[in-house]
Amino acid sequence: MSMEPKIINPEAIEGESFRIIETELEEMKAKPQLSPEEFTVLVRIIHATADFDFAKNTVFHPEAVKSGVNAIKRGENIVVDVEMIRAGINKSGLSKFGCEVLSFMSDEDVAQKAKELGITRAICSMRKAANVCPRSVFAIGNAPTALFELIRLVRNKKLFPSLVIGVPVGFVSAIEAKEEALKLGNYDIPYIVTRGRKGGTPVAVAAMNALIRLSTEKG
């Protein structure tokens, strides 16, 4: 019977997965030029998606990992675009540092404002973030309009993210929003961006959880 899984210990499953990913990256000669910490983040993104395209698509601003880890250690909040990302983030890992994960997308005032203006709740959620917590880590996995608005608020000096994980998935405006996000370096805002259409909740969650783990390891 082949019915039983070969490995059922959770840590063993994870370890074996990472070994496979590293081996295949070597074989594909697709292992990009990354620092060990950046490579850790990339491996976790591939682990969450089983998609090696992210080895080519993922772009790290040189200060991204350091700035994200430092922000977590300082207890900054993490602002996300959708609830699903909040559900996936390792909140007990974050709580040690006093960080909270905030999503404004479903707030009553945000929904009302969006309806009033005929724009996405995602846009309004970023405006609320600029009022409530302008210095935070931002993880945008779904709404290109949130990422566009975030960039606009940075340019207008209303938002000062410690790190932008800009990885919305999609067919309309996602590529364009992420190409704009690559210019955040001009404003000294570090980013992790997945170019092209791909990205999404698992990518945002994997990147955040990798940073949380790095923060914990580095005491």
Place this chain on the structure above:
Amino acid sequence: MSMEPKIINPEAIEGESFRIIETELEEMKAKPQLSPEEFTVLVRIIHATADFDFAKNTVFHPEAVKSGVNAIKRGENIVVDVEMIRAGINKSGLSKFGCEVLSFMSDEDVAQKAKELGITRAICSMRKAANVCPRSVFAIGNAPTALFELIRLVRNKKLFPSLVIGVPVGFVSAIEAKEEALKLGNYDIPYIVTRGRKGGTPVAVAAMNALIRLSTEKG
């Protein structure tokens, strides 16, 4: 300035995305032989992942959509493996039918049992589901061990799912678990399965939300 997104109305963004997906499926000549309802589910999966591999990988048992829609209309519960999937499912859409989304993975008794037996919480969460709600829709997006255990419980006549969305992502046991799930038809259990490594939270959520929408449309 190319800073502003071209389309900011949420319904318009979604409509345009679906148009692009359908066009590219035609162009790729990858449009599989599916019923209109199955095609709707597939388009939503591609929309959530920007990954056309799912046109090749997604397998529908012939009764899957019908059985899932009927289960929702009967007010059956939806059992998921991880919280992230629950967060993404359209719960207000489900509440009309009296359905609840249940996840047992983080339950105290499940965690304790898993530790005791040295197995995954995912396995124990399926055993709890067999006790609590053996007739439900199951959406497994992350844990191959949950899917293996679900299949074992079906074989042992402890679990009678109306539909199994079996789409765990990963490098260890995911492929094998999904190949086993393709045999659920032998037990008259309908399934939606993504063969290979790919799958995950967005795929499980997209499939569920497509079924919820179909249930609503078909009033």
